[in-house]
Amino acid sequence: MxxxxxxxxxxxxxxxxxxxxxxTHNLRLPGMLYGKVFRSTVPHGRILGIxxxxxxxxxxxxxxxxxxxxxxLIPEPYYGPAFHDQPILALxxxxxxxxxxxxxxxSDPHVAEQAVQLISADYEEMPAVYDExxxxxxxxxxxxxxxxxGTFADLKHLKGxxxxxxxxxxxxxxxxxxxxxxxxxxxxxxxxxxxxxxxxAFEPFVSIADPGDNALTLYTANQSPSFVRIEIARLFGWPxxxxxxxxxxxxxxxxxxxxxxxxxxxxxLAMIVRRPVxxxxxxxxQFYMITKHATTFRIKSGVGKDGHLVARKCEVYWNxxxxxxxxxxxxxxxxxxxxxxxxxxxxxxxxYEIYTNRTPAGALRxxxxxxxxxxxxxxxxxxARQLGIxxxxxxxxxxLRDGRPHASGTVLHDAAITEVFDxxxxxxxxxxxxxxxSGTLRRGRGIAIGLKAVISPTTxxxxxxxxxxxxxxxxxxxxxxxxxxxxxYALIVGEVLGIGAEEVRVVHSDTDVTPYDMGTLGxxxxxxxGNAMRLAAxxxxxxxxxxxxxxxxxxxxxxPPSEVFKKRYGMQAGNIIGTASFVxxxxxxxPQTGQSGDVTPFWMVGGSGVEVEVDTExxxxxxxxxxxxxxCGNPINPGVARTQxxxxxxxxxxxxxxxxxxxxxxxxxxxxxxxxxxxxxxxxPPMEGELVAASQHSGPFGAKGIxxxxxxxxxxxxxxxxxxxxxxxxMELPIxxxxxxxxxxxxxxxxxxxx
Amino acid sequence: xxxxxxxxxLNGEAVSTTIEPHRNMIELLQRFDLFGARESCGQGLxxxxxxxxxxxxxxxxxxxxxxxxxxxVSTVEYLDAGGxxxxxxxxxxxxxxxxxGFCTPxxxxxxxxxxxxxxxxxxxxxxxYLAGNLCRCGTYPEIVAAVKRAxxxxx
Numbered sequence: 023m024x025x026x027x028x029x030x031x032x033x034x035x036x037x038x039x040x041x042x043x044x045x046t047h048n049l050r051l052p053g054m055l056y057g058k059v060f061r062s063t064v065p066h067g068r069i070l071g072i073x074x075x076x077x078x079x080x081x082x083x084x085x086x087x088x089x090x091x092x093x094x095l096i097p098e099p100y101y102g103p104a105f106h107d108q109p110i111l112a113l114x115x116x117x118x119x120x121x122x123x124x125x126x127x128x129s130d131p132h133v134a135e136q137a138v139q140l141i142s143a144d145y146e147e148m149p150a151v152y153d154e155x156x157x158x159x160x161x162x163x164x165x166x167x168x169x170x171x172g173t174f175a176d177l178k179h180l181k182g183x184x185x186x187x188x189x190x191x192x193x194x195x196x197x198x199x200x201x202x203x204x205x206x207x208x209x210x211x212x213x214x215x216x217x218x219x220x221x222x223a224f225e226p227f228v229s230i231a232d233p234g235d236n237a238l239t240l241y242t243a244n245q246s247p248s249f250v251r252i253e254i255a256r257l258f259g260w261p262x263x264x265x266x267x268x269x270x271x272x273x274x275x276x277x278x279x280x281x282x283x284x285x286x287x288x289x290x291l292a293m294i295v296r297r298p299v300x301x302x303x304x305x306x307x308q309f310y311m312i313t314k315h316a317t318t319f320r321i322k323s324g325v326g327k328d329g330h331l332v333a334r335k336c337e338v339y340w341n342x343x344x345x346x347x348x349x350x351x352x353x354x355x356x357x358x359x360x361x362x363x364x365x366x367x368x369x370x371x372x373x374y375e376i377y378t379n380r381t382p383a384g385a386l387r388x389x390x391x392x393x394x395x396x397x398x399x400x401x402x403x404x405x406a407r408q409l410g411i412x413x414x415x416x417x418x419x420x421x422l423r424d425g426r427p428h429a430s431g432t433v434l435h436d437a438a439i440t441e442v443f444d445x446x447x448x449x450x451x452x453x454x455x456x457x458x459x460s461g462t463l464r465r466g467r468g469i470a471i472g473l474k475a476v477i478s479p480t481t482x483x484x485x486x487x488x489x490x491x492x493x494x495x496x497x498x499x500x501x502x503x504x505x506x507x508x509x510x511y512a513l514i515v516g517e518v519l520g521i522g523a524e525e526v527r528v529v530h531s532d533t534d535v536t537p538y539d540m541g542t543l544g545x546x547x548x549x550x551x552g553n554a555m556r557l558a559a560x561x562x563x564x565x566x567x568x569x570x571x572x573x574x575x576x577x578x579x580x581x582p583p584s585e586v587f588k589k590r591y592g593m594q595a596g597n598i599i600g601t602a603s604f605v606x607x608x609x610x611x612x613p614q615t616g617q618s619g620d621v622t623p624f625w626m627v628g629g630s631g632v633e634v635e636v637d638t639e640x641x642x643x644x645x646x647x648x649x650x651x652x653x654c655g656n657p658i659n660p661g662v663a664r665t666q667x668x669x670x671x672x673x674x675x676x677x678x679x680x681x682x683x684x685x686x687x688x689x690x691x692x693x694x695x696x697x698x699x700x701x702x703x704x705x706x707p708p709m710e711g712e713l714v715a716a717s718q719h720s721g722p723f724g725a726k727g728i729x730x731x732x733x734x735x736x737x738x739x740x741x742x743x744x745x746x747x748x749x750x751x752x753m754e755l756p757i758x759x760x761x762x763x764x765x766x767x768x769x770x771x772x773x774x775x776x777x
Numbered sequence: 778x779x780x781x782x783x784x785x786x787l788n789g790e791a792v793s794t795t796i797e798p799h800r801n802m803i804e805l806l807q808r809f810d811l812f813g814a815r816e817s818c819g820q821g822l823x824x825x826x827x828x829x830x831x832x833x834x835x836x837x838x839x840x841x842x843x844x845x846x847x848x849x850v851s852t853v854e855y856l857d858a859g860g861x862x863x864x865x866x867x868x869x870x871x872x873x874x875x876x877x878g879f880c881t882p883x884x885x886x887x888x889x890x891x892x893x894x895x896x897x898x899x900x901x902x903x904x905x906y907l908a909g910n911l912c913r914c915g916t917y918p919e920i921v922a923a924v925k926r927a928x929x930x931x932x
Contacts, residue, residue: 031870038878039866039885041813041853048812132799224817224825224879224913273815273879274913305818504876504914665873665919672915695818695911703907706917 025517026723029661032509033528034271034502044270046228046243051298054230055084057291058134059301060124060141061310062116065152065379065688066164067145069114069123076140077126082133085295086141088124089113092290096257099290100169103249103281104177105189105346107169108382110257110286116145117164117344118379119688120310125291127299150379150688154341155318157187157378164344164377176610177350189342190350190375192357194616196429197368202333206324210405214397215754217682218316218341220309221386222700225273227311228302229284231292237264238289243272245279245501246541251533253282254289262533269531272503276673277385278312279503280543281348309683309693314386315352316341319360319397324368329411331420333368336360338394342375343382350375352383355477356390358430358616362398363439363473363627365422369429371616379688387673388474388730389544392737395472396755399738403468404751413742414452414469417443422473430475431617436726437625438653438716443471445651445712446735450631459747462638465646466747471629472734475622476727477544479608483537484554486515486562488598490591492583494519494562495527496555499539500547502530505729506662507547511555513658514722518559537601545727548658549624552722554604562600569598606720624718624726627653630671630735634743641763643679643744645707652731653716656724660713663728667711670732676701678737682756783846787811788855802828802837805845806852813853813882824910827883828852834890836909853882856889865889868927869920876914884910888924897928 037043060077074086089111092099099113100106112123124141128134151162167184170177180190203209229242237260244250247267254265272279284301291299303311317340324333338360342349357373406416421440427433446469459465485497496515500507508530512523529535539551566583573590575581581589587596606623631649636642650671657663680699684691692698711732717724741752750765767773780795787809794808803816803826816838817825826837829851830844856863865888868874875881884907891898891906898906903924912920 031873034878035870036862038875038881039862039869040857041811041882043878045812045815045879047815050807222913223877224823224911225815225877226817272877273817274877276913305820504878506876661873665876665916668918669876669915672917673913694820695822696820700911700913701915701917702911703917703920704904709918 023522025513025523026658027660028513028523030509030523030659032506032662033512034508045225045273046230046241046270047225047273047302049230049241051230051232054298054300055127055129055295056131056134057125057127057288057299057301058131058138059122059307060126060138062112062119062121062123064116064145064147065119065150067116067147069112069116070144070146072124072141072143074124074141077137080133080137080140082128082130083137084127084129086124086126087291087294091294095290095294099257101253101257101282101286102171102346103348104171104174104350105169106171107165108345110290118381120381121344122287125287127291127295152378152380152685152688154316154339154376154378157376158339158374160185160187163187164379187377188374189346189377190353192354192373193614194358194369194371194429199333199335199368199370202368203324203335206332207327208325208409209322210325210408211322212401212404213318213320213753214400216317216393216396217755218313218380218383219677219681219683220313221276221278222308223274223276223278226303226305226308227279227284229288230298230300231288232298233292233296236260238292239266239268240285240289241268242285243279244269244283244285245272245275245503245543246281247501247531247533248499248538249281249541250285254285257286267533269501272501275501275503275542276387277543280385280541283311305695306693309690310381312347312384313343313381313683315349315383315390315393317393319394321397321401323401323405325405325409329409329416329419331364331366334361334366336371338373340375341378341380341383343378343380345382346375347382347384349383351477352385352390356394356474359391359473359475360394360398361429362402363422363471364420365426366429385543387670388733389477391472391474392674392733395470395734396737399470399472399735400741403742403745414447430611430621431619432621434625436718437473437627438714439471439473439627441714441716442627442629442651442653445714446629446631446649449649449710449712456633459635463635464638464747465633465635466743466745467633468739468742468746469629469631470735470738470742474626474730474734476546476549476624476626478622479605480540480546480550481603481605482539482550482554483603484551484558484601485537486558486600488562488566488583490584490587490594490596493525494521495529497529497536498551498555499531499536500551501542503542505666506659509662510548510552510658514552514555515559517723518556519563545626545729547727549721549726550604552725554602556722557602557604558600561602562598565598565600623720626727626731628731628734630739632739632743634740634747636744636747636762638748638766641759641766643757643759643762648707649710650732651712651714652728654713654728654731655716655718655721655726657713658723658725663713664711666728667732668709670730671709671736672701672706674733674736678740678755678757680756680758781843783843785845785847786849788851788858796842798841798843800842802840802842802845805842806837811852811854815879823880824883824887825880827886827910829886834887853886856885864930865892865927868923868930872919872923872926874916874919874923876916880910880912884920888927891924892928892931896931898924
C-alpha cells in the first residue's frame with residue numbers, strides 16, 4: 023500500500039489524549055535539586071555585589087550559585103549559536119531586565135523560590151537603549167566587543183569588532199538600484215514596524231542535568247539536541263561523546279526552544295553540586311528568555327509607467343535584544359528575501375541585527391520572514407492604491423515566476439508562487455462583488471503573499487534498523503513538537519520498505535542513539551531529515567537484498583525479511599542498519615553583493631486572503647474570512663499538513679491583532695497570560711486552507727516543509743483589508759482596536775485627545 | 778508550614794497523603810505519578826491543569842491540595858481506565874484536534890464537562906465552555922469539530 027499521501031493520525035495520538043505522553047516536565051530524578059533563578063531588575067548595569075547570605079541561610083537551601091562560581095568551573099562561560107556572548111549567569115554586567123544573575127538550589131522548589139526573594143544585588147546602573155534604530159548609534163553599547171562563534175564561517179569576520187551595537191550587517195546588491203530608482207516614473211517609500219512578542223509554548227522551558235564522571239546527561243525541552251551536545255561539550259572542553267542529550271515530546275517549540283537555553287545553566291550547576299538539577303521556568307519567566315524580533319523596515323520602490331516594479335531598496339533593522347541567540351542568522355538568511363516574491367531587476371537589501379537592552383530575540387515561526395512580509399506586502403498594496411491599479415493585477419504583473427532569478431541570483435525552481443496567489447484570489451472571489459457594509463460597520467478585503475528560503479546549508483543523518491523479524495525502527499534527531507515529524511518519517515520509510523507507517527517504530531532525540539541533526543527549525547526537517555530517511559531506508563533495502571544473496575536466495579525473489587534473516591543466521595538473529603546523511607548543495611553568497619547561484623535548496627510560499635469588518639466607532643476589527651494557501655510540495659500526510667497551515671495562521675493572528683510585550687524602563691509590564699492576549703477559541707474566524715498542487719522535485723517524494731508558510735500573509739492581508747474597508751493604513755503591529763481608532767480619528771481630522 | 782493529612786478519592790480509589798497547605802493540586806497529583814494535568818500559566822487561564830473535583834472542572838494550579846480532602850478527584854488518566862478511550866478522546870484523534878498535546882488533557886476533560894451539561898452543544902456552548910482552555914498550536918477548528926463528533930458519537 024502506498025504510504026505517501028495517507029491521511030493518518032500521528033503515531034503518538036493515544037499517549038497524547040490520555041495525558042501519558044512523555045514530556046521533560048514529568049521527569050524527576052533521585053536526589054534532584056530544583057533551581058530557581060534570581061534575575062536582574064535593571065536593564066543595563068555593572069554588578070557591584072550580590073548578597074546571597076540570607077538566601078543561603080534559609081533552611082532547606084542547598085546552595086546559591088552566582089556567575090563567579092560558574093567562572094571557576096568554566097573559565098569562559100559564554101554560549102550561543104551564532105555568538106559566544108551570553109554568560110551562563112551574569113558576569114560583571116547585566117544587559118536586560120530578567121537576566122539570570124544567581125540560582126538557588128533546594129530539594130523543594132518552594133524553598134528555592136522563597137530564598138530567591140532573600141537575594142539582593144547592587145548595580146551601578148547604566149543608560150539603556152531599547153529601540154533598534156536608536157541603537158544603530160554607538161552612544162550606549164550593550165557589548166564592548168563582538169564575540170562571534172566559530173560555527174558559521176560567514177560570521178567569523180566580525181570577531182573583535184567593537185564600538186557598535188550592530189552584531190551583523192548583511193547586504194545584498196542586484197542590478198543598479200540608485201540609477202533605476204532615479205529613472206523610475208514613481209518612487210514610493212514607507213516605514214513599517216513590528217512589535218516584540220514571544221513564542222509562549224505551554225510547556226515552559228525546562229531542563230534537567232544529571233552529572234556523571236566527567237560526563238553529563240541532559241533531559242531537556244529543546245529543538246536542537248545535537249547542537250546542545252556540541253555546545254555543552256565545548257563549554258566543558260570535552261569530546262561530544264561525554265554529553266548525552268535526551269528530548270521526549272515537546273509541549274510546543276515554535277523556534278523558542280532552539281539552540282541552547284537553560285541547558286548550559288543546569289549543566290554547570292549539576293557539575294558544581296554533583297547532583298541532578300532541574301530548572302523549570304514559570305510562564306512569566308518565559309518573557310525574559312527569548313522573543314520575536316521587533317523590527318523597523320524602510321522600504322522604497324521605483325515603479326515604471328506600465329506598473330512594473332523596477333527597483334526596490336530595503337533597510338531592515340532587527341531588534342536583537344541583549345544577546346545574539348540566532349538573530350544574526352535571521353537578519354541574514356531571511357533578510358535576503360526582503361524584497362518579496364517579485365521580479366525586480368534592481369534590488370538592494372541592508373539588514374542589521376542590533377543589540378539592545380531587551381530580552382534576546384531569536385527565531386519564531388518564520389525565522390523573520392513574517393516581519394518582512396508585513397512590510398513588503400503592506401507597501402506593495404499601498405503602491406497599487408497610489409497608482410490606481412487593482413492590487414491583485416499589480417501583483418500579477420510583478421510576481422516572480424519559476425525559472426526567473428531571485429534577487430539573490432538563485433533561479434527559482436519549484437516555488438508555486440503563481441499557484442498560491444491564484445488560489446487565494448479565487449477562494450476570496452476577488453472579482454465578485456461583496457457586501458461592503460454600511461453605517462459604522464464597513465467591510466473590506468485584502469491579500470498578501472510571502473516567500474521564504476530554507477536556511478542552508480544544514481545536515482541531517484538518519485538510521486533505519488530492520489530487526490530479524492522484519493520489524494523496522496528508525497532513529498531521528500528531529501524533535502516532534504506537534505508537527506508530526508515522527509509520523510512523516512514512518513510514512514517515508516514505510517513507502518520505501520513496503521510496510522505500513524503504523525508498523526514502524528520511531529526513536530527520537532537521544533544523542534547516544536540518534537545521529538546528528540542540525541535542528542528542528544525553519545521548516546527544514548521534512549526536507550532534510552525526510553531525504554536522509556528515504557536514503558537510509560533505501561540503504562537498508564539494498565543491504566537486505568545483499569543479505570538475501572549471501573543467504574543463497576535467488577536474486578529477484580521476494581522473501582519476507584524474517585526468512586532472509588533466518589536463512590542467513592540460522593535463527594531469528596541479526597540486524598540490517600541502513601544509514602544516510604543528507605546535505606543539500608549550496609554556494610555561499612558573495613560577501614559584498616550577497617549573490618549566489620545556489621542559495622537555498624527550496625522555497626516556501628504562503629498567501630492569505632481576508633475579509634474584515636471594521637467598526638468605525640470603536641476601531642474593532644472582526645475577521646469574517648481567513649483564507650490560507652501554501653506550497654508544501656507533495657504532502658506526505660495531508661491532514662497533518664493542513665493543521666500546520668491553520669495553526670500557523672492562528673498563531674500569526676495573535677501576533678497581528680493582540681500580542682505585544684509592553685516595556686516600562688526595560689521591564690515587561692504584561693508578562694502573564696492575563697495581560698498578554700493570545701488567540702482563544704472565541705477569536706477564531708471562519709477559515710479555509712489550501713495546499714496547492716505542487717512538487718518539490720528534490721524533496722522526499724516531492725515534499726517540503728510546511729510549518730511556517732501559514733504565517734506569511736496573515737498580517738499584511740488584514741492591514742490591506744482594513745485599508746480597503748475604511749481607508750486608513752496601519753503601519754505597525756499589532757493592529758489593536760485602539761490603533762485602528764486612532765488612525766480613523768486622525769484621518770477624519772479629529773485625532774484622539776492625547777495625540 | 779505544617780502538613781495536613783487528607784483523605785480523598787483519586788480516579789475511583791480511596792487515597793491518603795500528608796501535604797503542606799501551600800501546595801496545589803498539580804503537586805498533589807505528581808505524588809501519585811499522574812502528569813496529565815500540567816501547570817503552565819499558573820493563573821488558571823490556559824486550562825492545561827484541568828481536573829475534575831466532584832465532577833466539576835477546576836484549574837489544578839489554583840486549587841490547593843488540601844481542598845481535595847473528602848472529595849472525589851478525577852484526572853485525564855481515569856478516562857481510559859477500562860482500556861478503551863472515551864468518545865471524546867477518540868473524537869480528538871479522529872479530528873486531529875491537537876499537535877504538541879500539552880493542553881489536550883485539559884481540553885478533553887472540559888469537553889466531558891460540556892457534554893455532560895449540553896449533550897448536543899451549540900457553537901456558542903462550545904466557545905463558552907472552552908474559553909478557559911488555550912491551545913498555542915492553534916488547533917481550535919479541529920477541536921470544535923472533535924467536540925461535535927464526540928457529541929454525535931454519544932447520541
